[in-house]
Amino acid sequence: MPRSVGGRSLIDGSAQGALLFADTGLSFWGGVDPSSGEVIDRHHPLSGQRVAGRVLAIPGSRGSCTGSSVMMELISNGHAPAALVLAEADEILSLGVLVAQHFFDRSLPVLCIGQEAFDTLRGVAWARLDGAALGLYSQAPTDDWQPQPGVGQPEPFDDGFALDSRDHELLAGSHGKAAQVAMQIVLRMARLQGARELVDITQAHIDGCIYTGPASLRFAEQLVQWGARVRVPTTLNAISVDQRRWRALGIDPALGEPASALGDAYTAMGARASFTCAPYLLDSAPALGEQVVWAESNAVVYANSVLGARTLKYPDYLDICIALTGRAPLIGCHLQEQRRAQLLIDVPALKELDDSFYPLLGYHVGTRCGSRIPLISGLQQLRPSLDDLKAFGAAFATTSAAPMFHIAGVTPEALNPAHSSDSPEMLPRVSISLQDLYASWMELNSARDTQVRLVSLGNPHFSLTEFARLAELCRGLRRHPDVVLAITCGRAVLEQARAAGHVAVLEAFGATLITDTCWCMLGEPVIPVGVRSLMTNSGKYAHYAPGLVGRSVHFASLGTCVDSACSGATSARPPAWLATCAAEGAEHV
Structure with missing residues (x-):
């Protein structure tokens, strides 16, 4: 006998199909191919599956805001799921459906059932949505039920909503x-x-x-x-x-x-x-x-x-x-009350860090937060720079659905940690170990060869201070003739870097500078056809590149990226501050 689960209908309609379930959030942009519906996030449990025509059950989206665009594209070209079942209401995916309704007169139902009911979907073969009801089956039913997809209709907006x-x-x-x-x-x-x-x-x-x-x-x-x-x-x-x-x-x-x-x-x-x-x-x-x-x-x-x-x-x-x-x-x-911290994260005391620490930490913290806003403790004495915070935030946003973070003693609303939460001492607490960071390092470092033929920098776009540091590292050097080192940046920052003399140094090194676009949109031939792996200092791009461009990744500090651009190779070893964990891991292999 089928069983039924009730929920909140975010987008009305009815549909049925084989249930595709995962207990990990999915970024549709960078995670789902908009032209085919294949899951291309190589870190996700649904990697290689196709969502078209299936009832997709995920906790919610994560990562990129462009997931709504991918959802709209899938609905437009016929490769969308039959329906979405979510643990939590998701604005990014729901908005993609709403826009498809308004502009293309196509839709799919979206149902939020809560985490407890969502956890019971594992192993279910078939699902049927009808408004706010979800029917669950061990096999496809043989009745003649037909779905009636909902299409958006004009709504009255004067029923208590405060409009001027x-x-x-x-x-x-x-x-x-x-x-x-x-x-x-x-x-x-x-x-x-x-x-x-x-x-x-x-x-x-x-x-x-x-x-x-x-x-x-x-x-x-x-x-x-x-x-x-x-x-x-x-x-x-x-x-x-x-x-x-x-x-x-x-x-x-x-x-x-x-x-x-x-x-x-x-x-x-x-x-x-x-x-x-x-x-x-x-x-x-x-x-x-x-x-x-x-x-x-x-x-x-x-x-x-x-x-x-x-x-x-x-x-x-x-x-x-x-x-x-x-x-x-x-x-x-x-x-203001929705900006409060919901989770306290303790970071171990570390010394002699390089700039790979912040994107790695952001990537790992994002995996521990879900949609909760964290308050991170333990970085006060490190005094992270704006570039460090940029790298941390980009990687954090890749793996988390949270809209912000607080760092005790660093970010403006946590200069006094007590101001970032009503009761910081009462928050759920997570302690991050060096071993945790090493595990995330290994996840980001998906390449197994030591050859380097492409170094990608500027995801997010390079800042003027990053240009200055890179120019200092590259001054008097020349890239290996078989290596492409390319930097993406905004037009305004490029002109500032040119005026400061940094661009001349980088052009003498042999760097390629690209404006307007970013690595998450670049493919061949900017990425050479014969390149099997790439190197980057971006935690965000290290996550997305295997799915977006089909290349494995060496993730490393900016200094290591320059060294590899000159030599054409990398040791693939973690930095010194992670070396102890690497040695311990080798002993257990």
Whole structure:
């Protein structure tokens, strides 16, 4: 006999299919191929599986805000799951479905059933969703039941939701079709999130300018045709190509042309052609307490944690909808009480660290947090730099669903740790050992050869201080003739580095500099066809590269990356501060 589970319907509809279950969150961007539905996250238990036509059961998403774009693309091209079953309400994946409803008249049901019920799904063969009910079967039923997918319908927005006169004007279409549809999507998401009012925002950073397929371009061009214009200062994330040089880099026009056109569509809406995944390096970076709407996972985490600005981890497309209206749901990290730490993490006392420590620690801490905001203790005396915090936050955002972190004595809302939580001493506590960090080091170091033919730097985009340090390391040296060392950065930072003389040193070394795009979007021929593995100092890219470009990774410090670029090889040994754990691990092999 089938059994039934009830839940909260996030997106209405009905569907059925073979159940594909995992107890690990999944980033759809970098984790699911938008053209086929294959799970390409090689660290995920579902790696190699295809989600198309199946009822996908995961706790929620994690990592990139662009997961909503991938979900929309899958729905548009017919490779989407039949339905989603989640342990926790997920804004990124739900938003992708909402946008597909509004723009492509296609949908799939999304159901949240809570962690306890979710844990009972392991081993279930078949699932059937009907509204808020989930039927579970040991095999496919033989009845003639037919699903009725829900398609989004206009909703009344005057039933107790606090709207001002400008909000009503936007809903009525007084400011144009694009702003009207954007406001409808903002309010549907606000309801899904549990908000009852909106807040004015001062600026936006748009992640939806990443090209994930034809649907992403159709979405943006439709907004332009409807007369879309942003209402607040708006910057753009890295796009999928170096817009000024993609032909010279050998990029296939099948990608270069639509990816460049997508960037043009967003600038046509009034956004600044910043094209950087590190908007916190721009002169427009927000101040402490400023209400903003930023997308791109590392940027969100940095804005909340290091700058002390206030933003949710906004999904792609909700970001531009809010930029077009100037209004965001008053929920989550926009509220002081929702920024409190929920988990205390103790880091062991360590000495003689190199810069690989912070991305490694961020990667590991993210795996321990889930969606909880951590307060990290033990780094006060290390005085991490802004570059260290950038590297930590990017790796943290890769493995965690949390929108921010606190570091005791370091980040602005934890200079006094007591201010980051109502009762820090009462928080659940996790102690991280050197052995834990070594295990994460081994996970990031997926390459087993010692040859190095590509060194990738700048994920997130390089800062001016990183350029200065790299130039110091490379001065008077020359890369191995068989090695490509390439750096991705924003246009503004490149010009600053050029003015400071750093670019001349790096060009003499033989480095390649690429703007507008980032390693998470780059493939062949920038990554040479014959290269089997690559080296990076980015915890984020070390995680994503095996799935995105099919190469294994050597993860190392910046200094080690330069050494390997000169020699064409690496020892693949961990740094000295992890050497004890490496020796102990070898003894047990």
